[in-house]
Amino acid sequence: MREWQLSPAELLPLSMNWVSRVRRADGSTAVLKLAVPEAGHLADEATALEWFAGRGAIEVLARDDARGALLLEEARPGIQVRDLVPHRDEEATAALIRIMRRLHRPVGTGVELPELAGRSASFERHLRRFPENGPIPRHLVVRAAGLFGELCASAAERVVLHGDLHHDNVLSAERESWLAIDPHGVVGDPGYEVGALLYNPDPSGTDDTVLDLAMARVEQLADGLGMPVERVLAWGFVQGVLSEVWAFEGDGMRSSRALRLAERLFPLLG
Incomplete structure (x- = not known):
């Protein structure tokens, strides 16, 4: 100071x-x-x-x-996008779409940030730790791990990702209507960014109102980002499982809603 x-x-x-x-x-x-x-x-x-x-x-x-x-920089007045949920959820999703469209620009080599694909290590550690069925249904972790690799390999472009984009990390501001804060900073498929938006805010909560909004969000994200619905669903499933893996890895607590999202999306995967 x-x-x-x-x-x-x-x-x-x-x-x-x-x-x-x-x-x-x-x-x-x-x-x-x-x-x-x-x-x-x-x-x-x-x-x-x-x-x-x-x-x-x-x-x-x-x-x-x-x-x-x-x-x-301070974002003022700093109202979180989460304050629009659930009654103005379409408006909240539109704000998040605008943020992604502003943030994502193609990037070549030389940007010193971790590769998104490196997050596959979390799945690998979990599967080694629990060779049989573990605290998270093993078939979900196996499918998410495989799908994560497929999605990263099939990315149409590589961009610098926020890496932790959700309703708590976008604030109202004066310079622009909304500004993102607290990025993790990784490089990879822009589709990764949509996953956490399907089970936030309050991913550890027990109220499933957010999950009841998930399919409407999927459609809006796909339309607003020009992304196939199938890819939005796939990233939502992968991130739901990955969030649960991280929660168990960190403190042994299950984040519950992220897993429930993954369970809802699993039958919809191609």
Whole structure:
């Protein structure tokens, strides 16, 4: 804060990182985000945001990878897209589609971000750990692992992905109507981005209202992104299982709704 000439303004809700609103020397506000260096993905987040260059996402004002610090543009008023769900769900999905269309640009080699295909390791670890039926039905994990590889291999283009796009990570703003925050930053098939949108917000919740909206979201996403419905369904299934694998890998807790989405979509896969 001393080096960047910042003063504290207001601590923001915390989860994985320390985040605070700060005031800059010129009187403007920004967001300071801190994480344990190399333990999180703050450097990848900064690289992805710099690639997006303010198109559909907040901008990086300063970064210090060695100390795990980011100074970020603040999205004001900062209302989350999740606040539109469920009564204005079509409007929420439209906002997310606009964000994806703004973020996704073809990328060649040389972008120093992880490859999406590398996330297949999570499926592999789970299947090795549970050679028989495990806490997640094995046939779902096997199908998701295979389908994940097929989808990555058949990508029509490679783009820098947000990597964790959902209703909590898109905020209302002044510079653009909506801006994405907190990208993970990976490179791969743009279709990956749609999966988490089918079981959010509150993926650990027990209310299945969101799942009842899933098929309408599938149709809207396919139409808005020019993507085959079958591919949207496939990525939704894969991400539902992957979310469950990650939840069990992290703390042993099941996220429930993501798995229930996968179970609903499984019979619809080609």
